[in-house]
Amino acid sequence: xxxxxxxxxxxxxxxxxxxxxxxxxxxxxxxxxxxxxxxxxxxxxxxxxxxxxxxxxxxxxxxxxxxxxxxxxxxxxxxxxxxxxxxxxxxxxxxxxxxxxxxxxxxxxxxxxxxxxxxxxxxxxxxxxxxxxxxxxxxxxxxxxxxxxxxxxxxxxxxxxxxxxxxxxxxxxxxxxxxxxxxxxxxxxxxxxxxxxxxxxxxxxxxxxxxxxxxxxxxxxxxxxxxxxxxxxxxxxxxxxxxxxxxxxxxxxxxxxxxxxxxxxxxxxxxxxxxxxxxxxxxxxxxxxxxxxxxxxxxxx
Amino acid sequence: xxxxxxxxxxxxxxxxxxxxxxxxxxxxxxxxxxxxxxxxxxxxxxxxxxxxxxxxxxxxxxxxxxxxxxxxxxxxxxxxxxxxxxxxxxxxxxxxxxxxxxxxxxxxxxxxxxxxxxxxxxxxxxxxxxxxxxxxxxxxxxxxxxxxxxxxxxxxxxxxxxxxxxxxxxxxxxxxxxxxxxxxxxxxxxxxxxxxxxxxxxxxxxxxxxxxxxxxxxxxxxxxxxxxxxxxxxxxxxxxxxxxxxxxxxxxxxxxxxxxxxxxxxxxxxxxxxxxxxxxxxxxxxxxxxxxxxxxxxxxxxxxxxxxxxxxxxxxxxxxxxxxxxxxxxxxxxxxxxxxxxxxxxxxxxxxxxxxxxxxxxxxxxxxxxxxxxxxxxxxxxxxxxxxxxxxxxxxxxxxxxxxxxxxxxxxxxxxxxxxxxxxxxxxxxxxxxxxxxxxxxxxxxxxxxxxxxxxxxxxxxxxxxxxxxxxxxxxxxxxxxxxxxxxxxxxxxxxxxxxxxxxxxxxxxxxx
Ligand SMILES: [Zn+2]
Numbered sequence: 001x002x003x004x005x006x007x008x009x010x011x012x013x014x015x016x017x018x019x020x021x022x023x024x025x026x027x028x029x030x031x032x033x034x035x036x037x038x039x040x041x042x043x044x045x046x047x048x049x050x051x052x053x054x055x056x057x058x059x060x061x062x063x064x065x066x067x068x069x070x071x072x073x074x075x076x077x078x079x080x081x082x083x084x085x086x087x088x089x090x091x092x093x094x095x096x097x098x099x100x101x102x103x104x105x106x107x108x109x110x111x112x113x114x115x116x117x118x119x120x121x122x123x124x125x126x127x128x129x130x131x132x133x134x135x136x137x138x139x140x141x142x143x144x145x146x147x148x149x150x151x152x153x154x155x156x157x158x159x160x161x162x163x164x165x166x167x168x169x170x171x172x173x174x175x176x177x178x179x180x181x182x183x184x185x186x187x188x189x190x191x192x193x194x195x196x197x198x199x200x201x202x203x204x205x206x207x208x209x210x211x212x213x214x215x216x217x218x219x220x221x222x223x224x225x226x227x228x229x230x231x232x233x234x235x236x237x238x239x240x241x242x243x244x245x246x247x248x249x250x251x252x253x254x255x256x257x258x259x260x261x262x263x264x265x266x267x268x269x270x271x272x273x274x275x276x277x278x279x280x281x282x283x284x285x286x287x288x289x290x291x292x293x294x295x296x297x298x299x300x301x
Numbered sequence: 302x303x304x305x306x307x308x309x310x311x312x313x314x315x316x317x318x319x320x321x322x323x324x325x326x327x328x329x330x331x332x333x334x335x336x337x338x339x340x341x342x343x344x345x346x347x348x349x350x351x352x353x354x355x356x357x358x359x360x361x362x363x364x365x366x367x368x369x370x371x372x373x374x375x376x377x378x379x380x381x382x383x384x385x386x387x388x389x390x391x392x393x394x395x396x397x398x399x400x401x402x403x404x405x406x407x408x409x410x411x412x413x414x415x416x417x418x419x420x421x422x423x424x425x426x427x428x429x430x431x432x433x434x435x436x437x438x439x440x441x442x443x444x445x446x447x448x449x450x451x452x453x454x455x456x457x458x459x460x461x462x463x464x465x466x467x468x469x470x471x472x473x474x475x476x477x478x479x480x481x482x483x484x485x486x487x488x489x490x491x492x493x494x495x496x497x498x499x500x501x502x503x504x505x506x507x508x509x510x511x512x513x514x515x516x517x518x519x520x521x522x523x524x525x526x527x528x529x530x531x532x533x534x535x536x537x538x539x540x541x542x543x544x545x546x547x548x549x550x551x552x553x554x555x556x557x558x559x560x561x562x563x564x565x566x567x568x569x570x571x572x573x574x575x576x577x578x579x580x581x582x583x584x585x586x587x588x589x590x591x592x593x594x595x596x597x598x599x600x601x602x603x604x605x606x607x608x609x610x611x612x613x614x615x616x617x618x619x620x621x622x623x624x625x626x627x628x629x630x631x632x633x634x635x636x637x638x639x640x641x642x643x644x645x646x647x648x649x650x651x652x653x654x655x656x657x658x659x660x661x662x663x664x665x666x667x668x669x670x671x672x673x674x675x676x677x678x679x680x681x682x683x684x685x686x687x688x689x690x691x692x693x694x695x696x697x698x699x700x701x702x703x704x705x706x707x708x709x710x711x712x713x714x715x716x717x718x719x720x721x722x723x724x725x726x727x728x729x730x731x732x733x734x735x736x737x738x739x740x741x742x743x744x745x746x747x748x749x750x751x752x753x754x755x756x757x758x759x760x761x762x763x764x765x766x767x768x769x770x771x772x773x774x775x776x777x778x779x780x781x782x783x784x785x786x787x788x789x790x791x792x793x794x795x796x797x798x799x800x801x802x803x804x805x806x807x808x809x810x811x812x813x814x
Contacts, residue, residue, distance in 0.1 A: 051668070053661035080668060112668065189662045252659050255504040255801070256693040269507070274797040277757075281764050289652050289659045290522040291504065291691035291801060 004121055006033045006105050006132065023150045023176050027129045030147075033105040034125025037098050037151055042216045043073040045148050045173075047166050048082025048158035053191050054286070054294045055250035056159035059183055060085040062297035063156060066209035068095025070218065073124070075100065075152050077144060077169075082158045084113040091116065091123040100151065101128040102144035103136035127151070145169035146176075154179035154215050156206055160194030167194055170203075179215045181206040233284065233299070240267055244275045245299075248285060252292035304392035304399070307406045307435065308385035309426040310375050313591040313631065313638030314557060316429035319377065321385040322369045323393040331363035335386070337370035340378035340589075349411060350387050357415035357462040359391055366390070376636070378590050381420045384409035384439070387462055388469065397469045405469070406430040407439035415462040419443030421559035424552055427451040437477075439465055446565030447556055449478035450549060480565065482545045489568040492538035494531070497709040500695065505532055508690030508802055510713055513539050514720035515736035515781030518624070518646035518685055520609070520804065523692030524656045529649035530574075532692060533605045536647055537570040538710035540602070541718045547601050550641065554593050554600055571602030573644075577611035581619045586640055587631045596623045597640040609648040610677035617682055620646070624685050646685070649692075650678075675805060687737060687774045688802040720784040736781045741773055748776040750791050757793050761800055775799045 009015050010029035017036055020026055037043050044067055046060060064074055064086040074090035076083040078099040090097035097120050103109055105126045108117045120126060129147065130140070145165065149155060149172040157180065160166035170180055180203040185192020199205050204215060213219065234242060247253070247261045258276070259269050267275075276293055279285035283298045302325050310319045335347050354361060368386055370377050385407050391397055408426055410418040423444035430438050431454035438456050440448040445458025455477040459465040467473040496506055505521065512519035513536060521529045543551075551567040561567065575584060575595045586594030596604060596619075606612060623629040623642035630639050653671045657664035666674070724735055727747065733739060739747055750758065758775075761767065767775075776791075779799035783791045 051661065051665050054659060056661075110669075191661050254691055254693040256502060256691065259503055260501070269503070270794045270798060273801050274794045277761065277797040277800055281760050283764075289691075290689055290805065292659055 004033065006031055008032075008131075009036075017151065020147065020150050023146065025146065027147065029129075031105055031128045031131060032125055034121035035098075036125060036127065037073050037075065037096070041071060041073050041096070042218070043075050043098075043152045044212060044216070045075045045152035045155045045169070046082065046086035046158060047076055047148065047155065047169055048160055049164065049166065049191055049194075050079050050081040050083075051191075052081035052085070052159050053189075054252050054288055055185070056082055056183075056191060057085050058250050058295065058297040058300075060158045061089045062300045063158070063183075063206070063209050063212065064089035064095075065093045065297070067212060068093040070209070070213060071095075072212075072216070073098060075148055077102070077141070077148055078109075078113055078116065078126075080110050080112060084110075084116060086158075087120065088113075088116050091119050094123075096124045098124040098151065099126045100144055100148045101126060101136075102130070102140040104128060104130050104132040104134040106132045107134070107136060109136040141165055142168045142172075146172040149173040149176055149178055152178065154181060154212065156212055157182040157195055157198060157203070159183065159185070159191045160198075161190055162193045162197065164194055170198065179204065181212055181215060233282075240271065241275050241278065243267065244272055245279060245284065245295075248279075248293055248295050250295050252288050252294040255291040255293070258293065302393045302395055304389045306385040306389040306392065306402065307430075308382060308408050309406060309429055310377055311379070311381075311422045311426060311557065312376075312636065313586075313593075314425055314553065314640055315638055316425055317375050318430075318433060319375060319382075320371050321382060321389040322371055323386075323389040324367045324369075325362065325393045326365050326367075329365040331365065333361070333366045333368070335368045335370070337368075338373050338376050339370065340376060342380060343370070343377050343382055346380060346383055346386070349413060350383055350390070352413045353383070353411040353415040353462055354387055354390065356413060357466075359394070359396070359462075359466075361390070362394065366393075379420070380410035380418075381408040381422070381426075383411040384417055384441075384462070384465065387411060388465060391466050392469075397466060398471070402469065404434075404436040405439065406435045406437070407465070409439070409441040409444075409459070411462060417441045417459050417461055417465065422557045423448045424450060424549070424556035424561075427454060427456060428549070428553065430454065439468070444565075445478040446480055447552060447561055449480040450482050450552065450566055482548055482566065485564070485566060485568055486543055486545065486548055489564075492535075492569060492710065494534040494572075495538055495710045496532075496535045496713060497707040499528060499532060499535065500707065502528065502532065502692065502695075505690050505692050506708070506713070508688055509536060510539065510717060511778065511781055511785065511798075511802065512647075512688045513645065514717045514785055515687075515724070515777065516645055516734070517687035517737045517778060517781065519648070520686045520689040521647070521649040521692050522652050522689060522805070523649075524651060524660075524694050527692040527694045529692045530605075530607055533574075533603070533607075533647050533649060534572060535710060536603045536605075536645065537572045539713045539717050540570050540645070541714070541721050543568070543570060543601070551601050554597050554641065558593050558598065560598070571599050572605060573599035573602065574605040574607060577606070577608045579612070579616055581613070581615045584616050585619045585623075585629055585631060587633065589633070591631055591633065591638050591640075593640045594629070596620065596629055596642040596644065599644040600641045602644060604644040604646055606646075606648040609650040610674055614677075614679065617679060621681055621685070648686070678805075683804055684770050684774075686804045687778050689804050690802060716785060719787070720781065723784045723787065736777050736784070739777050739780070744773060744776050748780045748791060750776075750796070754791060754793055754796055757796055761796075765800070767800075767803065771803050775803055778802055 060082045068090045073096040075098045087097045155173045182195035182198040182203045183206045306321045419441045424447045427448045428451045442458040442460045448456035627643035629642040652658040653666040779795045782795040
């Protein structure tokens with residue numbers, strides 16, 4: 001793929017992406033490190049809250065992985081939370097990952113995504129409107145968002161608050177005539193309010209990666225089970241282990257709540273703790289904070 | 302005439318024998334002089350002692366009087382020398398027979414009217430004098446009970462100077478005070494905070510039980526209002542019952558601090574919870590006349606720091622040395638001293654600044670903010686905490702289940718005591734007392750694991766990304782869990798539980814990576 005060297009592509013250059021030309025306020029040129037998205041392959045922007053919930057993180061991973069497996073290019077803003085998670089997962093699944101920055105391509109921001117900055121050049125590239133050395137500033141993020149949306153064929157919003165940067169990207173996307181999908185959530189959850197209201201306003205509900213593929217006009221073989229839990233994995237578990245698994249959710253649950261669960265009233269506390277460890281080692285469960293456990297995206301097919 | 306009266310000087314907990322010597326000589330100008338490496342307040346006591354003598358009916362002869370507190374290389378501070386100096390003067394005047402005075406020790410402060418006022422540190426003074434072979438100790442009436450707790454020495458409480466003189470002259474009988482520590486301990490059983498008052502919180506209670514059984518330091522993490530403090534307050538109630546020796550050990554410290562209650566002894570394990578604005582010195586102890594700090598006041602009990610990240614770095618830094626050595630060394634210009642400081646360390650904190658992480662419907666702290674909040678606790682302190690447990694918000698479901706009987710502290714204490722006995726047997730003849738004392742070099746011998754267990758540990762370490770330090774803490778904790786099950790072997794369930802309690806590890810707090 002591309003090289004680690006940054007190059008500037010002006011709007012008059014033949015390599016300048018077609019998709020960036022036909023938007024309101026097109027950039028005069030872009031700085032690129034690594035590759036640009038292949039215009040022949042569909043691209044999906046996966047975006048959402050920086051302070052995402054465990055549920056949001058799991059869903060972002062799941063969609064990114066499945067879409068990558070289907071050959072889709074993933075585009076996002078390299079931010080903490082949903083953005084970075086989707087981009088990291090795309091790289092890990094051997095897919096394509098493109099980061100659009102609100103700063104120079106030489107600046108690693110945020111720091112916790114340093115690993116993505118290192119690997120993304122082998123799986124895609126970094127794109128920015130700003131020259132080397134430009135510091136990340138909040139005021140530049142809305143402008144960056146219009147490029148994320150422009151490069152993508154559709155936008156998937158995983159988690160968003162009612163008023164957020166994610167909603168700005170969505171308004172650009174609407175202006176640019178892109179399809180919007182949103183992952184539905186609980187009505188009282190502030191992190192899902194943005195998504196739910198998008199759906200109310202006409203965005204397609206993203207119930208599974210298939211929903212996204214359908215919007216893109218891609219149909220995978222119908223042989224796949226509709227059931228969202230990974231049956232193959234579950235069959236390898238004992239019935240006690242399955243019971244513990246079924247007590248868990250994508251939202252973190254405290255140990256106290258788990259051991260008091262009626263469904264587990266016949267399982268001894270020490271067994272529950274042992275099983276929780278085993279499920280963690282299998283990657284099906286993750287601990288977040290202190291003794292709060294939640295399902296991971298691995299549980300999805 | 303010459304006289305010499307025995308007394309005890311305290312520097313912190315360290316006692317030294319001191320003699321109040323008086324010489325009355327004819328000739329020269331009438332003067333009362335006090336010498337012998339005296340702190341300011343001891344020098345000032347001269348006028349007070351003179352007035353107290355006069356008001357008690359003793360006429361000081363207009364002669365040259367010299368009082369020397371010997372030996373001269375010990376700095377004398379405080380007001381406890383008033384009584385021995387006054388008695389020494391009275392004896393030098395020939396009003397108290399010399400016979401038998403050599404086996405008597407005394408200490409006390411005088412008021413201007415001649416009353417003997419209570420002082421700090423009587424219990425360690427009396428115990429020291431007993432060990433030095435003294436037969437009798439005269440103490441202020443207010444301190445007679447704590448003094449009486451020392452066995453094999455007669456403790457005489459006096460109300461005023463005249464009474465002391467009469468007693469020493471053989472003109473008045475005073476019954477020695479005696480306290481049976483054992484009996485007192487038997488009478489006082491009830492702790493105010495009992496685990497049966499806490500609804501639900503099974504996981505938290507269990508974590509605390511494990512911590513207490515092996516004397517592991519514990520960190521309780523949970524949102525505001527989850528009852529972290531209430532649970533911590535119950536910890537003393539499940540520690541093994543106080544022994545007589547322990548009671549005296551604690552009481553000596555409280556005696557020096559002047560913090561003994563009306564019953565004269567500390568009969569329950571202490572629970573000390575300094576506010577997060579506490580200074581490093583108040584935690585450690587010190588001062589010109591060294592007083593024990595919070596780390597010593599919680600000796601054989603619990604030191605609880607609520608809102609741990611709010612404490613200053615300096616204050617938390619102070620804890621490291623006593624947590625390692627179980628005593629604290631205080632160095633001062635006037636010489637250093639040592640206080641015991643063997644406590645169970647318990648702390649509580651919110652998971653983040655707002656208190657609700659990882660509940661994203663309420664917490665909007667960013668991940669770096671959460672990390673920053675945690676990083677206020679230094680790694681060396683984290684390394685000394687074997688167990689961390691979650692306190693969950695009390696939900697109404699739990700409150701409604703009132704019919705469910707909660708276990709009492711006494712029941713939990715029974716299991717803890719069994720586990721402690723097992724450890725006592727295992728570590729007989731070694732320096733180790735509890736599993737928490739196990740050093741890295743001891744783990745192979747005392748915490749051997751089988752092949753299956755080894756495998757689980759290896760997998761957990763690679764998949765959960767634990768540090769080497771966490772490995773040792775987990776083994777120590779698993780040893781205690783096995784002891785609670787009366788099991789010689791550490792099995793995979795014990796390990797899984799210990800892993801669940803593993804201390805916070807900054808890198809993996811979020812887990813999701
Ligand atoms: Zn928070």
